[in-house]
Structures are given as C-alpha cells and as structure tokens.
Amino acid sequence: MTAAGDRRPLRWGAHPGAEGNWDFAIWAPAAKRAELVLDGSVHEMAPMGNGGWQVSVAARDGLPYAFRLDGTDYPDPAARRQQGDVHGPSLTADPATFDWGATWQGRPWDEAVILEIHIGTFTPEGTFAAASERLPELAELGITAIEIMPVSQFHGAHGWGYDGVLLRAPHPDYGSPDEMRAFIRTAQGHGIMVILDLVLNHFGPFGNYLHAYAPQTFGGEATPWGDAIDFTRPELRALLRDTATGWIDEYRLDGLRLDAVHAIRDPSEPHFLIELLQTIRAQDRGRPIHLILEDERNLPDLRHAGYDAQWNDDWHNALHVALTRETQGYYAGHAADPFGDLARAMAQGQVEEGQTRADGTKARGAPAAHLPWSAFVNANLTHDQAGNRPEGKRLLRLIGDEAGAVIHALLLLMPFTPMLFMGEEVGSTAPFPFFADPPDDAIAALRAGRTKELQGIGYDTGAMIDPASPDTPRLCYPYGDTGPRAQEWLQLTRQLLSLRRAHLLPLLRSGKTGPGEVTRHGAKAFHARWPFAAGTLDSLVSLGAPASNAPRREPALFSISDPRRDAFAIDMRIE
Structure with missing residues (x-):
C-alpha cells in the first residue's frame, strides 16, 4: 500500500510496477473515500493530496477493476481496455507484452x-x-x-x-x-x-463519468459538442x-x-x-x-x-x-469569387489570411505562405x-x-x-x-x-x-x-x-524558393507555378472552361485532355 499524503505526480489509471505490483491512481476531489475493486477484491486507496488517490497492489494483465467512490463503482477514465462497454469494469493492460518484431524508423513528413x-x-x-x-x-x-x-x-x-x-x-x-x-x-x-x-x-455525452470523479473537470463556455474542459x-x-x-x-x-x-x-x-x-x-x-x-x-x-x-x-x-455552385453554410464565404479563392489557395496555401474579403468582411487567419x-x-x-x-x-x-x-x-x-x-x-x-x-x-x-x-x-x-x-x-x-x-x-x-x-x-527536398504564382486564363482556368531550388513545378488546369488564351506548351510530364481546348483538363511539367 502507498502512504497517505504522497505528493508524487499523479499518473491516472493502472500501470505495471515493480515485483508484480501495479500502481492505480485517480483524481477524485469530490470523493470522501476511494477504493480499488480489483478482480472482486476491495483495496483502500490512500489520498495523495489535491484530490488524488492511489494504491499499489499485486495484479497481472487482464484483470477487471473499477474505482469505488463513496460506495459507487466507476470505470477508469484512463483505462487502456474495457471488459465490455463504457459503463462497466476496466481491464488491466500491459502494453509491454506485445512483440513489435523489427524496429521501425518512420518516414519523413515530405x-x-x-x-x-x-x-x-x-x-x-x-x-x-x-x-x-x-x-x-x-x-x-x-x-x-x-x-x-x-x-x-x-x-x-x-x-x-x-x-x-x-x-x-x-x-x-x-x-x-x-x-x-x-x-x-x-x-x-x-x-x-x-x-x-x-x-x-x-x-x-454517454458514459463520461468525469463529472462524478471531479466536477472541476469542466467549466467555462461550452463547446459545440459538450461541456468545456478546464x-x-x-x-x-x-x-x-x-x-x-x-x-x-x-x-x-x-x-x-x-x-x-x-x-x-x-x-x-x-x-x-x-x-x-x-x-x-x-x-x-x-x-x-x-x-x-x-x-x-x-x-x-x-x-x-x-x-x-x-x-x-x-x-x-x-x-x-467552384465546382458545385453550392453556397450554403460554411461555403458562403467563398460565394463571391470561388475561382479567385482557388487561385489564392494554390499560390498562398490558405485563402483567408486576415485580409478584407470581397463582401467587405475581415477574413479570419494570418498570412502563412512563408511556411x-x-x-x-x-x-x-x-x-x-x-x-x-x-x-x-x-x-x-x-x-x-x-x-x-x-x-x-x-x-x-x-x-x-x-x-x-x-x-x-x-x-x-x-x-x-x-x-x-x-x-x-x-x-x-x-x-x-x-x-x-x-x-x-x-x-x-x-x-x-x-x-x-x-x-x-x-x-x-x-x-x-x-x-x-x-x-x-x-x-x-x-x-x-x-x-x-x-x-x-x-x-x-530541394527547398521552396518563394510563393506560388498563379495566372488566371478566363474565369475557370489557371496557370500555376511553384518555384524550388531544383526547378519549377508548372501546371495548367481548366475546371469548367478551357484556358483558350494560354500560350501553347511543350508536351507535358502528365496530362488529362488539353487545358487549352477542354473544359476539364490538366497538364503538369517541371522546368
């Protein structure tokens, strides 16, 4: 058992410890008494101060447990596994028993x-x-x-x-x-x-017992999905x-x-x-x-x-x-000039960067094209x-x-x-x-x-x-x-x-050397260029009307139809 008044940092949940013991801890400042119910046995938990409770007992992987607060059993909010649904007992789970086999060094984000x-x-x-x-x-x-x-x-x-x-x-x-x-x-x-x-x-909203553990969990203005976390x-x-x-x-x-x-x-x-x-x-x-x-x-x-x-x-x-002409809800912000917004997104990344929009409103955000x-x-x-x-x-x-x-x-x-x-x-x-x-x-x-x-x-x-x-x-x-x-x-x-x-x-990987450059060709076609140290990525794309006034181009690295002639087409090259 752990001593009362232990002020070590709280680690929620059940964790394998030393010599076959497991450490169980919970933050329940609303409780007057806390007990661990482990595989049918009840163990008194000791207060840690600031509303924390903990106990160390012999356990093993796969045992059912719950925290009993003032006589009522609750699942562990930090459970790694449940015995069944979100309302019932949790299970001890030792992540170290899994065999990962070969090591994995990951991949770069690019x-x-x-x-x-x-x-x-x-x-x-x-x-x-x-x-x-x-x-x-x-x-x-x-x-x-x-x-x-x-x-x-x-x-x-x-x-x-x-x-x-x-x-x-x-x-x-x-x-x-x-x-x-x-x-x-x-x-x-x-x-x-x-x-x-x-x-x-x-x-x-269903099966969240943190209110019972700690009403202090929530406070302030609610989110669209429920109570705000403090x-x-x-x-x-x-x-x-x-x-x-x-x-x-x-x-x-x-x-x-x-x-x-x-x-x-x-x-x-x-x-x-x-x-x-x-x-x-x-x-x-x-x-x-x-x-x-x-x-x-x-x-x-x-x-x-x-x-x-x-x-x-x-x-x-x-x-x-641009493609559906739907302007309801959050699409309304792009109703004025969707193809112009597409051009900005290709050149800058984002559309709304704090500028004054076509309808006179101030856009959210801040410039990010330097990223x-x-x-x-x-x-x-x-x-x-x-x-x-x-x-x-x-x-x-x-x-x-x-x-x-x-x-x-x-x-x-x-x-x-x-x-x-x-x-x-x-x-x-x-x-x-x-x-x-x-x-x-x-x-x-x-x-x-x-x-x-x-x-x-x-x-x-x-x-x-x-x-x-x-x-x-x-x-x-x-x-x-x-x-x-x-x-x-x-x-x-x-x-x-x-x-x-x-x-x-x-x-x-050669490195970006500047923002994108986008030229409009009519209402619905674009010539986009993205400069890099090793060359420039160049795309001509039509999204509803051809780029009929675009200059004639050399054969592309990739193409679908002909953007100078067809309503929906793209070609891409690297210069």
Missing part, C-alpha cells in the same frame, strides 16, 4: 500521401484485423500514411468516434489493443506510417497529455492529428498545446513523430512552434463552391465534408468523373501534403453520412438534433439518411465496386503517386 480511413467501415468486417489485409495493396499503390479516424471507446457499437469517453482504450468492436498494434506493425512493415486522429477538446487544472492536463503520449509510445504511432484545437480554450502559460508539443518533442523515439492540427482559425503560430501541418479546409471549400507547402494538408474530400450533408454524398457524386479525375490529379500533383478519403483512390461514390449508436432514450434527440443542424446550414433534410440506424454504417463501405471503372481510377491514382514520388519529392 513523403506523406495520406489516406484517411474509418476502421468500422473501411472493410465489411470493420476490424483492425480485416483492415490489415488491405495494407499491401495500399503500399503498392503509393499510399505512405494512414490517418485513422478516432478509435477511443465510445458508447454503443458504431459511430464516427468523435464522441469518445475512454480516450486511451481502443473501441472493442474494432478489436483488442494488441490487434490494433498488429495493424500498425503490419502497416509499418509495408512502409506505411500510421497517424491517429485524437480528440482532446471534449468528451462524448485546461487550467494540472490534473486534467496530465490526463490528456498522458493520453496523447500513451498512444504514441504504446502503439508505436507515427503521429497524431489533433481534432478541433480551436476548441481547446486555455488561458494558461504555456498553453496546453505548447506543453503537449514540448512533451512529445522532448523524447527521441528513433523515428519522427508528425503532429497535425485541425484548426479553423487559419493561424500559422502553432506550426511556427513545431507542429508539422494543419488541415487546410480553405482548399476544399473553395474547390467545392513549407508540406505544412498544408489539402483534401478534396474528408469525413466531415461528406458527413455534413443529409445523404452523405461525396464530391465525386456531385460533379462526375470528368471533373473528378482532374481535381484528383491536381491534388496529388501540387506541392501540398495530399490526403485522400478512403475510396477516393478507386473513385468511390459510396456515401459517408454521420452515424452514431446512442442509448435508446437519446435516439429521438439525435435525429432531431441532426435535422436541426443540417437545416441550419441550408440543407433539405427530407432525404436524410437516419444517423441512428444500424444499417447506416453498412452504406459507407467504399470498395463495393471492383469493375472496370474502379480499376481505371486505381490505375490513375497509381500513376499520379508514382509521378509524385519520382518528380515532386526531389523538388520538395
């Missing part, structure tokens, strides 16, 4: 070609084991990184994962912790980096910091994508995101750790501090408006952009293959870090609507809330796919078509990634 996947719908089985079987073909295609949508355990069987409540435990419907590790080991064995999408800005609390910072480093170290990840960091409101010095960055960068793991942000503020500051890259929704949104192009993760489609539609339609479904092939080539042959959403590599038109599995008494509220949200951004929800139906996830499998069309798309992707590896990568 090689990243990302495929975003959702484990539950990436295969018909929806498991880590089934996903592992797909990895050799992705490696052969030229995919060098997989970004997994969140897997932190959430309530129910299926969901997107952004409502996790046990942040360190893989969702059991996808497989065990060791099955997730085996997936990562297989990916890395094929040269593919694995990046995990991690939500640290909020907890899901990031000034050192104990909570420790939980979230150890969650992030635990995923990296215990699963040999190549990096993290941090969800919606603009919702991490922290007046502390240093800001939690800086503290987390410094903690991760302080350790040499023998491989690069890539840290990617989702941050709607369009600021370069965190990339200056040391984060590698940021999702660049400006590219997607301007492209979407390396790899600091912008560009995508033509993400889970969000399909899922924020009543029927979950992909962009390709809206614009067709002719335009789709051209923007696919443009994405993969620009100097920015490209990201595909699962199925894009084969031209999938399968939907990806939002879905969740709430408690029965919350289903009606989920449907009503989703309807209100989509109507609020201008959609007709008459044909909305039911977000609570267990059949909805099955609609999202993107690889049902294996016919000639899918094979043609696959061959196009393979060709583009081969060109990127052979010709763009040497340019990127």
Whole structure:
C-alpha cells in the first residue's frame, strides 16, 4: 500500500510496477473515500493530496477493476481496455507484452500521401484485423500514411468516434489493443506510417463519468459538442497529455492529428498545446513523430512552434463552391469569387489570411505562405465534408468523373501534403453520412438534433439518411465496386503517386524558393507555378472552361485532355 499524503505526480489509471505490483491512481476531489475493486477484491486507496488517490497492489494483465467512490463503482477514465462497454469494469493492460518484431524508423513528413480511413467501415468486417489485409495493396499503390479516424471507446457499437469517453482504450468492436498494434506493425512493415486522429477538446455525452470523479473537470463556455474542459487544472492536463503520449509510445504511432484545437480554450502559460508539443518533442523515439492540427482559425503560430501541418479546409471549400455552385453554410464565404479563392489557395496555401474579403468582411487567419507547402494538408474530400450533408454524398457524386479525375490529379500533383478519403483512390461514390449508436432514450434527440443542424446550414433534410440506424454504417463501405471503372481510377491514382514520388519529392527536398504564382486564363482556368531550388513545378488546369488564351506548351510530364481546348483538363511539367 502507498502512504497517505504522497505528493508524487499523479499518473491516472493502472500501470505495471515493480515485483508484480501495479500502481492505480485517480483524481477524485469530490470523493470522501476511494477504493480499488480489483478482480472482486476491495483495496483502500490512500489520498495523495489535491484530490488524488492511489494504491499499489499485486495484479497481472487482464484483470477487471473499477474505482469505488463513496460506495459507487466507476470505470477508469484512463483505462487502456474495457471488459465490455463504457459503463462497466476496466481491464488491466500491459502494453509491454506485445512483440513489435523489427524496429521501425518512420518516414519523413515530405513523403506523406495520406489516406484517411474509418476502421468500422473501411472493410465489411470493420476490424483492425480485416483492415490489415488491405495494407499491401495500399503500399503498392503509393499510399505512405494512414490517418485513422478516432478509435477511443465510445458508447454503443458504431459511430464516427468523435464522441469518445475512454480516450486511451481502443473501441472493442474494432478489436483488442494488441490487434490494433498488429495493424500498425503490419502497416509499418509495408512502409506505411500510421497517424491517429485524437480528440482532446471534449468528451462524448454517454458514459463520461468525469463529472462524478471531479466536477472541476469542466467549466467555462461550452463547446459545440459538450461541456468545456478546464485546461487550467494540472490534473486534467496530465490526463490528456498522458493520453496523447500513451498512444504514441504504446502503439508505436507515427503521429497524431489533433481534432478541433480551436476548441481547446486555455488561458494558461504555456498553453496546453505548447506543453503537449514540448512533451512529445522532448523524447527521441528513433523515428519522427508528425503532429497535425485541425484548426479553423487559419493561424500559422502553432506550426511556427513545431507542429508539422494543419488541415487546410480553405482548399476544399473553395474547390467545392467552384465546382458545385453550392453556397450554403460554411461555403458562403467563398460565394463571391470561388475561382479567385482557388487561385489564392494554390499560390498562398490558405485563402483567408486576415485580409478584407470581397463582401467587405475581415477574413479570419494570418498570412502563412512563408511556411513549407508540406505544412498544408489539402483534401478534396474528408469525413466531415461528406458527413455534413443529409445523404452523405461525396464530391465525386456531385460533379462526375470528368471533373473528378482532374481535381484528383491536381491534388496529388501540387506541392501540398495530399490526403485522400478512403475510396477516393478507386473513385468511390459510396456515401459517408454521420452515424452514431446512442442509448435508446437519446435516439429521438439525435435525429432531431441532426435535422436541426443540417437545416441550419441550408440543407433539405427530407432525404436524410437516419444517423441512428444500424444499417447506416453498412452504406459507407467504399470498395463495393471492383469493375472496370474502379480499376481505371486505381490505375490513375497509381500513376499520379508514382509521378509524385519520382518528380515532386526531389523538388520538395530541394527547398521552396518563394510563393506560388498563379495566372488566371478566363474565369475557370489557371496557370500555376511553384518555384524550388531544383526547378519549377508548372501546371495548367481548366475546371469548367478551357484556358483558350494560354500560350501553347511543350508536351507535358502528365496530362488529362488539353487545358487549352477542354473544359476539364490538366497538364503538369517541371522546368
């Protein structure tokens, strides 16, 4: 047993210790008494001060346990594994028992070609084991990184994962912790980096017992997804910091994508995101750790501090408006001049950089064109952009293959870090609507809330796919078509990634020598040039009307149709 008043730093959860003992600790300042219930035996926990409790007892891997606070049992908020759902006992889990086999030295960020996947719908089985079987073909295609949508355990069987409540435990419907590790080991064995999408800005609404442990967990203005976390609390910072480093170290990840960091409101010095960055960068793991942000503020500051890259929704949104003419919701900001915004995105990276916009409003953000192009993760489609539609339609479904092939080539042959959403590599038109599995008494509220949200951004929800139906996830499998069309798309992707590896990568590594230069040719065609020390990447692209006044060009390194003659076309060369 540990002594009362021990003031060692709190490590939430269950950790293997010395000589067969395990250390169990929790922050529960609201409790008058705390006990560990381990495999049916009850052990008194000693107060650490500041609301912490701990005990060291003999244990082994795979034992059920819970924390009993004033007579009520709760799962461990820092559990690495659950015995069942989010409401029941946790399980002791020793990450050191997994055999990683060969060492892995990682890959540099400039090689990243990302495929975003959702484990539950990436295969018909929806498991880590089934996903592992797909990895050799992705490696052969030229995919060098997989970004997994969140897997932190959430309530129910299926969901997107952004409502996790046990942040360190893989969702059991996808497989065990060791099955997730085996997936990562297989990916890395094929040269593919694995990046995990991690939500640290909020907890899901069902099965979150932190209110019982510590009402002090939450405070301030609520986020769009629930109560705001009080990031000034050192104990909570420790939980979230150890969650992030635990995923990296215990699963040999190549990096993290941090969800919606603009919702991490922290007046502390240093800001939690800086503290987390410094903690991760302080350790040499023998491989690069890539840290990617989702941050709607369009600021370069965190990339200056040391984060590698940021999702660049400006590219997607301007492209979407230009090709679909949809201007509802967050697309409205690009209604005035979507093709002009596309030109700016190609030249500068971002569109909104604090300037005065065409409608007279001041744009968010600040200039970022001085950053390396790899600091912008560009995508033509993400889970969000399909899922924020009543029927979950992909962009390709809206614009067709002719335009789709051209923007696919443009994405993969620009100097920015490209990201595909699962199925894009084969031209999938399968939907990806939002879905969740709430408690029965919350289903009606989920449907009503989703309807209100989509109507609020201008959609007709008459044909909305039911977000609570267990059949909805099955609609999202993107690889049902294996016919000639899918094979043609696959061959196009393979060709583009081969060109990127052979010709763009040497340019990127030679060093950027200035911003991009984009010349407009009519309303819907562009001549873009990106200068590097080893040469200039040069593209002529038409996205709805030909560049009829563009000068005649020498034969290209790659082309689809003729941008000087055809409405949808691209050619690319290096000078």
